[in-house]
Amino acid sequence: MRKFLVHICLISTLLAGAAKAELTIEITEGIKRRPVAVVPFGWEGNGQDMPVEVAQVISNDLTRSGRFAPIPVDDMLQKPTTGVDVDFDDWSILGVEAVVVGRVTQTGENAYDVQFQLFDVFGRDQLVGYRMPASRGTMRRVAHRAADMIYEKLTGIKGVFDTKVAYVTAEQRGNKRWYSLYVADQDGENEFKIMEDDDPIMSPAWSPDSRRLAYVSFDGNRSSIRVQTLRTGNFIEVSRKPGINGAPAFSPDGRQLVITLGGVDGNLDIYVLDINTRESRRITTHRAIDTEGSWSPDGRYIYFTSDRAGGPQIYRVAANGGEAERVTFEGSYNARPRLSPDGLKLAMVHLDRGNYRIAVMDVQRKDLLVLSAGRQDESPSFAPNSDTLIYATRQNRDGVLESVTADGLIRQRLASGQGDVREPVWSPFQRF
Amino acid sequence: MSQYKLIAVSLCFALLGGCASQDIPDPDPTDETYGSAGGADTDGYGSGGLGEGEAIDYDPTAGELAQIVYFDFDSYELRPEDTDIVARHALQLADNSGLSVRLEGHADERGSREYNIGLAERRAQTVRRLLLIQGASASQISTVSFGEERPAAFGSNEEAWAQNRRVEIKYTN
Structure with a gap:
């Protein structure tokens, strides 16, 4: 299949030091990118510039989704900032489906009002309009929130622009390799290092409240397994037993972790650990490798990887234990199960003709769809809308991040400029 | 239990004896230097003079003792040529109860990271079992599996992968 490549560079200054976020959007043929217009927002403030170019953030979000092609500002015949000034004929001529207008008004020293309206050009009607308070610190999130509402109105899919991604990087400094755990906005902005060590860090997992x-x-x-609070940076060590302590994943209620323990004899099994009491319950007892546990969104099952049948395959077991049931049968290698938040799809690492790739299985129909095209793709993680996944792939020697829609039609590459990047995990929806 | 251990230790010595003797070259009768130190410089049968000879002690600390053993793809079996290395470490541990080792298991980069932790642990456990069976005690050994997180060689090729499928035997005191 022939592919169009669109390269877009988003250069921005981050709060934590200047860094460059480069984004490549790779779109498979067949997706029509819908023409829309995001008009630069009006600004009423005392002297200074608008703290965040809200329209630019919304426009970049819509572009990055791969489903929209915002027209250049220079092509616009008018630049209205409120709905009453929108001339639908002007936008109709340009072939634009939808128009976003808005304005930012300063209401106090560090207080602003952000308002936006989305119009359907053909229907000549407002689809959504909203006003939100913001500070300088929250304005970028408010812009992502607006983009989420616009995206949902136009596609019927919940937007995930106001979410975060955690990931691990490794870089050589002198004769030592340093490992860092980062959290960033899903567009690569506001990247913060939350842990650094010259011993490996791996397998980050979000709590349900993010x-x-x-x-x-x-x-x-x-x-050892740690649970770190992002706001304070404090962490607690919840498991440090002899041998392997690995593969943590939170239960849907956030009170428990499913983990892997190996013990002195190295027999990896699945356990459920109560974070408060530190009591653990053994879920599997097989002498094979049982690892990479993750909960089903309803909390009833734990999906995990096991090589009890020879090679690694995915199994599931009731969350309170019992007989494990094999879930995957296609191919010789299926590992690292992650269920979509809507419970309908199961993502995994699948050996596809000699290549480790991200695949998604329809839980009902059981059919498998390979989504990625690399040789060593790993660590799939669903966005909270169940529509998109993020994972790690290789570019030359280094790991880079890619995202792909669950139907495989839109794939993007996101490089953070931080060396070898791996193990991305998408946050749940955030509350304000 | 201790009887079992004793048998295991003697088995180990038998094994070591066999291996060690391979390192001593057999005398080559066609070598002109052979026998020349024996005294009489004469031709003919019996003139070489074999002398008394002497027993050789096996010194487990002699020579460079490798700290790393490597594994084949998808394998957790020690390579035959590495049994001697592990045996010598076992002997050191058995002879010095104050010593302890950390066995660090590693895997190549292919496949899922946490699953690779499991595979690398299997390699560390292979070495652990061999150390235990040959006289080391459980309290002297700890294992840690780094999976693919600490590669010895970078690159996505068979050569790098072969160097990364390994167990490192590290003395912690």
Whole structure:
């Protein structure tokens, strides 16, 4: 299949040091990118510039979704900032389906009002209009919120522009390799390092309230599982048993972790750990490798990887234990199961004719769709809208991040400029 | 239990004896230097003089003792040529109860990261079992699996992968 390549560079200054976020959007043929217009927002403030170019943020979000092609500002015949000034004929001539207008008004020293309206050009009607308070610190999120509402109105799919991604990087400094855990906005902005170590860090997992991350540390050459609160940076060590402590994932209620313990004899099994009491319950007892547990969104099942049948395949077991049931049968290697938040799709690493790729299985119909095209793709993680996944792939020697829609039609590459990037995990929806 | 261990240790010595003797070259009768130190410089049968000879002690600390053993693709079996390395470490541990080791298991980069933690742990456990069976005690050994997180060689090719499928034997005191 022939592919169109669209390269878009988004250069921006981040709060934590200047860094460059480069984004490549790769769109498979067949997707028509819908023409829309995001008119530069009006600004009423005392002297200074608008703290965040809200229209630019919305426009970039819509572009990055791969489903929309905002027209250049220079092509616009008018630049209205409120609905009453929109001349539908002007936009009709340009072939634009929808128009976004808005304005930012300063209401206090660090207080602003952000308002936007979305119009259907052919229907000559407003689809959504909203006003939100903002500070300088929250204005970017408010812009992503607006983009989420616009995206949902136009596609019927919930937007995930106001979400975050956590990931791990590795870089060589002198003769040591340093590992860092980062959290950034899903567009690569506001990247913050939340942990750094010269021993490996791996397997980050979001809590359902997106306030904490669980991950594996190898500090002191021993594995342990930590739960770190993002706001404070404080972490607690919830498991540090002899042998393997790995693969944490939060339960839907946020109170428990499914983890892998190996013990002194190295028999990896699935356990459920109560974060408060630190009591753990053994879920599997097989002598094979049982690992990479993750909950079904309804909390009833734990899906995991096991090589009890020879190669790795995906199984599921009731969350309170019992007999495991094999889930995958296609191919010789299926690992790292992650269910979509709507429970309908199961993402995994699938060996596809010699290549490790991201695949999604329809839970009802059981058919498998390979979504990625690399040789060593890994760590699939669903966006909270169940429509898009993020995963790691290789570019030359380094890991880079890609995202793909669950139907495989839109694939994008996101490089953070941070060396070898791996293990991306998409946050749940955030609350204000 | 201790009886079992004793048998295991003697088995180990038998094994080591066999291996060690391979390192001593057999005398080559066609070598002109052979026998020349024996005294009489004469031709003919019996004139070489074999002398008394002497027993050789096996010194487990002699020579460079490798700290890393490598594994084949998808394999958790020690390579036959590495059994000697592990045996010598076992002997050191058995002889010095104050010593302890950390076995660091590693995998190549292919496939899922946490699953690779499991595969690398299997390699570390292979070495652990061999150390235990040959006289080391459980309290002297800890294992840690780094999976693919700490590669010894970079690159996505068979050569790099072969160097990364390994167990490192590290003395912690």
